[in-house]
Amino acid sequence: MPSVFIKTYGCQMNERDSEAVAAQLVAKGYTLAPTEAVADVVLLNTCSVRDFAEKKAIGKMQNLAADVRKNRPNVVLGFMGCMAQSRGQELIDKLPDVDLVLGTQKFHHAADYLDEILAGRRDKIVDVAEERGSEATIREHLLYGNADRNGDGHRPPLQVTAYVSIMQGCNQRCTFCIVPDTRGEERSRGIADIVAECRQLVAQGVKEITLLGQIVTSYGKRGFGRAELPLGQDAQQRVPTKEKSPFVQLLDAVHEIEGLERIRFTSPHPKGYGDDLIEAYARLPKLVESAHLPVQSGSDRVLKLMHRGYTRERFLGLVKKLRRVRPDIGITTDIIVGFPGETEDDFEQTLSLAREVEFDNAYLFKYSPRRDTPAAEMPDQVPLKIREERNHRLLDTINEIGRRKYDAFVGRRTQILVEGPSRKNPARMTGRTRCNKIVVFEGSERHRGQLLDVKITRAGSFTLYGDPAILGED
Numbered sequence: 381m382p383s384v385f386i387k388t389y390g391c392q393m394n395e396r397d398s399e400a401v402a403a404q405l406v407a408k409g410y411t412l413a414p415t416e417a418v419a420d421v422v423l424l425n426t427c428s429v430r431d432f433a434e435k436k437a438i439g440k441m442q443n444l445a446a447d448v449r450k451n452r453p454n455v456v457l458g459f460m461g462c463m464a465q466s467r468g469q470e471l472i473d474k475l476p477d478v479d480l481v482l483g484t485q486k487f488h489h490a491a492d493y494l495d496e497i498l499a500g501r502r503d504k505i506v507d508v509a510e511e512r513g514s515e516a517t518i519r520e521h522l523l524y525g526n527a528d529r530n531g532d533g534h535r536p537p538l539q540v541t542a543y544v545s546i547m548q549g550c551n552q553r554c555t556f557c558i559v560p561d562t563r564g565e566e567r568s569r570g571i572a573d574i575v576a577e578c579r580q581l582v583a584q585g586v587k588e589i590t591l592l593g594q595i596v597t598s599y600g601k602r603g604f605g606r607a608e609l610p611l612g613q614d615a616q617q618r619v620p621t622k623e624k625s626p627f628v629q630l631l632d633a634v635h636e637i638e639g640l641e642r643i644r645f646t647s648p649h650p651k652g653y654g655d656d657l658i659e660a661y662a663r664l665p666k667l668v669e670s671a672h673l674p675v676q677s678g679s680d681r682v683l684k685l686m687h688r689g690y691t692r693e694r695f696l697g698l699v700k701k702l703r704r705v706r707p708d709i710g711i712t713t714d715i716i717v718g719f720p721g722e723t724e725d726d727f728e729q730t731l732s733l734a735r736e737v738e739f740d741n742a743y744l745f746k747y748s749p750r751r752d753t754p755a756a757e758m759p760d761q762v763p764l765k766i767r768e769e770r771n772h773r774l775l776d777t778i779n780e781i782g783r784r785k786y787d788a789f790v791g792r793r794t795q796i797l798v799e800g801p802s803r804k805n806p807a808r809m810t811g812r813t814r815c816n817k818i819v820v821f822e823g824s825e826r827h828r829g830q831l832l833d834v835k836i837t838r839a840g841s842f843t844l845y846g847d848p849a850i851l852g853e854d
């Protein structure tokens with residue numbers, strides 16, 4: 381059977397889509413190649429959020445194509461995901477060695493299309509159409525890695541944590557963002573369907589689930605996809621009510637799963653944090669004290685131009701409310717620097733917001749004009765040099781705050797969920813605190829999947845080092 385290598389760019393949703401495609405292919409008999417150099421099929425799962433991400437994937441494909449043309453002409457090359465969706469046929473016109481272009485509503489067709497190409501029945505396939513019900517097709521998992529096919533279900537899985545896709549698309553239309561075009565309209569899976577997938581994962585040994593979507597706080601707001609209706613009794617019983625948003629109803633339902641230890645979710649929209657969600661943090665112990673709150677800017681003027689739907693004050697109010705119910709909550713964010721029209725004064729408001737909130741970490745993005753987005757046409761585009769300079773200054777601030785926040789953990793005891801060997805040093809194990817900080821410690825495979833109390837001995841750059849705490853010792 382052929383082997384496949386999937387390289388993923390971009391966000392956790394993309395990681396999840398790649399995993400589902402890999403699992404579908406493994407179920408069909410494919411093996412997972414350890415590197416692209418020995419694979420029969422190489423798929424690049426792409427990101428369009430910034431021009432840089434697109435350039436990287438195109439550069440990678442150019443290199444692959446050159447190698448394949450010269451040395452391994454039978455290898456199948458494909459683009460999938462966001463850039464495949466937004467560029468379609470154009471990608472094959474530009475890179476004629478590419479055989480497959482698979483859009484974001486078509487991941488579940490990967491195996492069939494590859495079969496056809498490998499069997500020589502079809503030459504090139506481009507499928508970037510909309511597909512009703514596709515939001516419910518990202519469901520297969522690869523808990524046992526390459527050995528999945530032979531998995532007997534009794535060994536502890538390699539994955540202690542799993543991602544579950546709950547919705548697709550975004551209707552928010554922030555003026556900088558290409559995602560509504562690449563991911564389409566918001567479509568949500570039904571609660572019963574999601575819970576069934578979570579239950580199955582937990583039955584296989586998964587301890588932590590991260591609910592995923594482009595804008596999870598909008599989950600179910602536009603009703604549920606038609607594909608869910610046959611399964612929908614449960615979904616129908618849980619008719620969204622005014623007091624409890626569908627997302628909080630989903631959290632309640634997942635929380636009931638016995639054996640599940642922790643629930644996370646990403647990405648929410650700050651605007652979607654109603655009081656019912658804040659109250660859920662107080663009410664649901666499995667919902668860990670961690671929130672990724674993409675603020676984008678600290679200036680009201682820029683937030684308005686971005687079409688974010690909240691003010692600086694409202695964002696600060698939200699942080700305050702969350703800290704009131706969970707004082708130890710870890711808060712991370714996304715920030716765009718150099719949005720069109722951003723002045724030095726606007727930027728300083730972002731710096732001051734970062735200091736005021738004291739984010740545990742922040743992902744910084746230099747503004748990148750995207751096709752067919754309103755911001756790309758706005759006046760006063762900020763020169764690259766200034767975007768870079770602001771990015772640098774903000775990064776210094778974020779690092780300084782992070783250092784302080786991480787240092788404050790030294791000497792404290794905290795619970796971690798052990799995920800597996802550290803990537804940097806496989807002789808060590810890593811886990812995460814409930815507030816989503818990585819902890820590296822001297823441990824062994826037997827710790828995998830355990831909830832472990834550790835004492836933090838040292839803080840590195842956005843990493844903590846710990847010792848498994850011995851009972852009674854302080």
Ligand code: 5AD
Pocket residue numbers: 429430556557558674676714715716745746747748749750
């Ligand atoms: N330029 C720069 N950053 C962007 N993001 C989204 N669109 C753009 C863009 N055009 C960032 C936002 C978002 C994160 C995933 O990517 O901060 O939260």
